[in-house]
Amino acid sequence: MTPPPDSPPDRRPGGRTARxxxxxxxxxRTELGEHGYEGLTVEGVAARAGVHRATVYRRWQDVGxxxxxxxxxxxxxxxxxxxxxxxxxxxxxxxxxxQDSLVVRPSIPQALMAASFRSTRAADAQQRLWEDRxxxxxxxxxxxxxxxxxxxxxxxxxxxIAATAPLYHQLVLLRTAPDPGMPADAANTAALAAxxxxxxxxxxxxx
Amino acid sequence: MTPPPDSPPDRRPGGRTARxxxxxxxxxRTELGEHGYEGLTVEGVAARAGVHRATVYRRWQDVGxxxxxxxxxxxxxxxxxxxxxxxxxxxxxxxxxxQDSLVVRPSIPQALMAASFRSTRAADAQQRLWEDRxxxxxxxxxxxxxxxxxxxxxxxxxxxIAATAPLYHQLVLLRTAPDPGMPADAANTAALAAxxxxxxxxxxxxx
Numbered sequence: 543m544t545p546p547p548d549s550p551p552d553r554r555p556g557g558r559t560a561r562x563x564x565x566x567x568x569x570x571r572t573e574l575g576e577h578g579y580e581g582l583t584v585e586g587v588a589a590r591a592g593v594h595r596a597t598v599y600r601r602w603q604d605v606g607x608x609x610x611x612x613x614x615x616x617x618x619x620x621x622x623x624x625x626x627x628x629x630x631x632x633x634x635x636x637x638x639x640x641q642d643s644l645v646v647r648p649s650i651p652q653a654l655m656a657a658s659f660r661s662t663r664a665a666d667a668q669q670r671l672w673e674d675r676x677x678x679x680x681x682x683x684x685x686x687x688x689x690x691x692x693x694x695x696x697x698x699x700x701x702x703i704a705a706t707a708p709l710y711h712q713l714v715l716l717r718t719a720p721d722p723g724m725p726a727d728a729a730n731t732a733a734l735a736a737x738x739x740x741x742x743x744x745x746x747x748x749x
Numbered sequence: 750m751t752p753p754p755d756s757p758p759d760r761r762p763g764g765r766t767a768r769x770x771x772x773x774x775x776x777x778r779t780e781l782g783e784h785g786y787e788g789l790t791v792e793g794v795a796a797r798a799g800v801h802r803a804t805v806y807r808r809w810q811d812v813g814x815x816x817x818x819x820x821x822x823x824x825x826x827x828x829x830x831x832x833x834x835x836x837x838x839x840x841x842x843x844x845x846x847x848q849d850s851l852v853v854r855p856s857i858p859q860a861l862m863a864a865s866f867r868s869t870r871a872a873d874a875q876q877r878l879w880e881d882r883x884x885x886x887x888x889x890x891x892x893x894x895x896x897x898x899x900x901x902x903x904x905x906x907x908x909x910i911a912a913t914a915p916l917y918h919q920l921v922l923l924r925t926a927p928d929p930g931m932p933a934d935a936a937n938t939a940a941l942a943a944x945x946x947x948x949x950x951x952x953x954x955x956x
Contacts, residue, residue: 655922656866665924672923703915704938708907710922711914715862716879717872731911731939731947738941 565591575648579657606661613667629686630733637725644713701741705732772798782855786864813868820874824881836893837940844932851920908948912939
């Protein structure tokens with residue numbers, strides 16, 4: 543949904559096109575939270591957004607296109623991972639944000655993950671969003687390396703997956719009741735494993 | 750689907766009722782693998798199983814009931830976690846089984862997880878199956894404690910979640926390409942964290 547170079551003046555940020563997009567994506571999130579994927583229709587979204595449905599069809603084509611744009615829009619924010627001064631603190635705060643986003647009802651991230659099993663376009667956009675979020679989180683590991691908390695050749699992605707995967711696994715797939723200790727537990731586990739060298743790659747050029 | 754105490758003689762294991770159930774559940778798995786949840790219908794399952802659809806409706810009611818019984822049937826096997834002689838070896842072998850089951854195409858476990866977002870009955874049965882599988886896997890941790898590889902007050906469930914969650918997270922939610930090193934990496938991470946005391950509970954009666 544990035545405007546092409548020859549876009550008309552009203553496509554500037556804050557212009558009419560951007561305003562319609564914001565209204566439509568808000569409507570998608572609300573409808574998704576209320577009815578889930580099942581209840582999501584282009585007509586329902588257009589009506590709730592107060593936008594002509596022809597506009598929605600032209601710009602987003604179908605429900606998959608709407609979901610994909612909600613996911614792409616989620617990646618356009620300036621979110622950065624928490625910076626608490628320690629690896630364990632950063633991972634715990636990150637996990638707390640993840641847990642909060644998954645246990646709130648309705649949980650839009652949960653609904654989007656469920657929807658990504660239904661639509662290829664949503665699945666592709668969900669994958670882009672994961673990739674973007676994990677890439678931003680690498681700052682947590684870089685800071686820990688700079689502070690000397692971690693060895694230089696630490697595989698940031700593996701460490702971040704180890705720290706966060708138990709929350710998604712339990713709250714999305716296993717559907718276990720939220721445990722207030724889970725964010726810190728999973729963070730501690732990853733930090734202890736990291737200190738024990740679990741994510742250390744061979745130095746470049748090493749045999 | 751356990752037969753009630755007053756079940757007629759043909760409900761004995763291997764009897765007609767058991768045979769029909771096996772045919773129907775095989776048909777559910779095949780249809781699910783070929784068409785996913787979208788293409789799953791009571792009529793299609795009955796036709797493939799060669800069973801009258803009234804029989805399927807009477808016994809399973811709907812697609813949710815069929816999926817729930819496939820999941821319950823998966824828990825009726827005599828599966829036990831691998832026993833290789835070491836914690837790291839057991840967890841790696843377990844993760845290899847998980848990875849194999851998730852990357853094969855079609856993957857019935859993947860299809861059942863996706864379906865559990867669509868049907869409450871399937872979600873409940875999926876939860877029972879996870880619970881049963883993780884309970885059986887606690888033997889891995891018990892053996893490691895007996896061998897002296899782990900302290901006695903190790904939280905088996907947290908260790909098992911830490912060891913296995915990265916595979917489910919990456920292969921089911923993140924949809925990253927399978928990495929042949931992932932089963933051993935995730936197992937090593939959990940084993941290193943365990944050795945560093947990540948899953949040690951306070952001894953009963955301790956302050």
